[in-house]
Amino acid sequence: MAVARQRAGRDGRPTLEQVAARAGVGRGTVSRVINGSPRVSERTRVAVEAAIADLGYVPHRAARALAGNRADAVALVVPEPETRLFAEPYFAAIIRGISVELAEADIQLLLTLSRTASERERFAQYAAGNRVDGVLLVSVHGEDPLPELLAENGIPAVMNGRRSAHETFPHVDGDNVGGSRAAVRHLLERGATSVATITGSRDMYAAQCRLDGYREELDAAGLADDEGLVAHGDFSEEGGYRAMCELLGRRPALDAVFCASDLTAAGARRALREAGRDVPGDVALVGFDDSAIARHMDPPLTSVRQPTEEMGRAMTRALLAEIAGEAPTSPGLILPTELVRRASS
Template sequence: MGEYLGSTGLAIPGSGGRMRVTIAEVARRARVSKTTVSRVLNNKADVDAATAVRVREVIAATGYIPSAGAVGLARGVTRTVGMLVPGLTWPWTGEVLQGVADVVESAGYGLLLSTTNRGADSLDGFSRKVSAKAFDGLLLVEPPEAVRHLRVLHDSGLPVVVIDDRGRRPAFPSVGTDNRQGGAAAARHLLDTGRTRLAMVTGPRDFGCASDRLNGFHDAVRDAGLTLDPRLIIEGDFMSESGEAAILQLLETGPEFDAVFAHNDLMAVGVLAGLRKAGRAVPADVAVIGFDDIPLAAHTQPPLTTIRQPLREMGEAAARRLLARLGGVPQPEEPLIVPTSLVVRESTAKRTAAAGRE
């Protein structure tokens, strides 16, 4: 571990703030080397007691206080955690970020937040922060294109924990959701409400989470002795516009359906809009279920049933994993999978017998 070798401190009392005390000034006044001052600051035991007293008297007299950041850098740590997210406008980023901040701040660490909003330019700026060792470890809400870069960062010795691994399961610590179990829960709930003609708006098929949600849904339907009609499965892009476009396409070209599972809440919001535009009532004509449980889900018309990802808990768990690693505790490289849960609201209200005969 390196020692603190100096930084700018506070202004000398009486100087009107025009001069700032440096470690060199403290060393000159105490008639010692900067290294000796450093060793006093770092509470090293091999400094002569009288010398240490003299140095501390000069420090007190001049008002010199080293910056905490500079001390950390000199010791090889910043007590700062970096976090890279795709963007701050993504609906559930705030919940994950709050979970991270609660844990990090309570442990006395700072949080350095970066986004990939500007694509390559953002990643270039982030790479400079990595090169400058601006943080001790990294939490990353994985943008799809980042997987190959994560291995390089991890192998270089930077502690990395991924949040929401999109089903890719990188070979280092990550925290994700049980997407397959969530998809199965969505199917079982729709079947329990009497729906049997099930449609699905998936996420992009190259996302592992979309494949897991589709496969879990398919498993539960098969276990119930039913089959999914491939004509009622259409791919979206996780944005609300794609959910609306998908449902309007299904209404125009596909067979009849009485329920829709959208792979995230944003697409489910689009599905609701498309059904409303087409004059279909929810849930009387079609039940709709989403995935995520973003804050908006409770305020749609009707309120949206969804599969809840425990977003804040995921942020907390990832932050705890990273801080443990920074504290020298080895972390398993197997993913930590956080279970989902079903949140029932009005968009999947059970069909009455009368409604079923209509």
């Protein structure tokens, strides 16, 4: 048995050994060709590549992973409660970006939905055991133990978004402040004189940034700081509805509202309709995220779009660099946002 080398693998597929035999070289050489080592002569490389093509050889991932002490895979961890996020163009685009970048590096994407905090801890355990080379994190909340767990275990990871202004964990985020400022500026330019805002969940940094942007832009325009124009929502439609009712009661003369999310804007729009206010005639409305509902609202909603696909790519590139052991140039990357103008403002 030990004599008859050069046999195909258990599953009938060619092995590296067969390729080597066919090309008339040793296993080491084939391995070098596959891994793009420069220490192979041109002639040899060509011969090996021909043998690979002839045989239709595809490296066996598990064997590679085992021998090479790596996984050739990265995990994307999505908190289960957040799967509604899934139902957003935002998410689809991020995944597309990730996928493109990973495909180029020939690395697999593992999708992991983690339901509970304990499951996230278990995941860290799991990830530590060389089961993945790196981790991509989305929708990370402040109390999530996963980032620290990963860092402690020395597992390369990058998150989407930030938990605070001084996020030390590697991250890629959209420019929330800049986007909000652009939205408010736009409202002001369209002649609004009393711009209200409905915030997102106060414990989320993105919500804080969007509120900061709102304030900064009003300041820059020299408008008085009126706290009565700020109502707190929670990114949900219902929250938007309630906040809008509140606002209408408090500042009936408002003529524009900047919402921290499109969903919030949808709720606000409902409240405005019930109050008999026309959009954009009486009140101009702007959302954030440029999600599916923005395009389909009546009237279509002006919204702030993040360069989501690019964010996915950037996250992945950063992660791959980290895996490759490159020293990170900076802990984070902030990508610019863009205002998409529609009929609501």
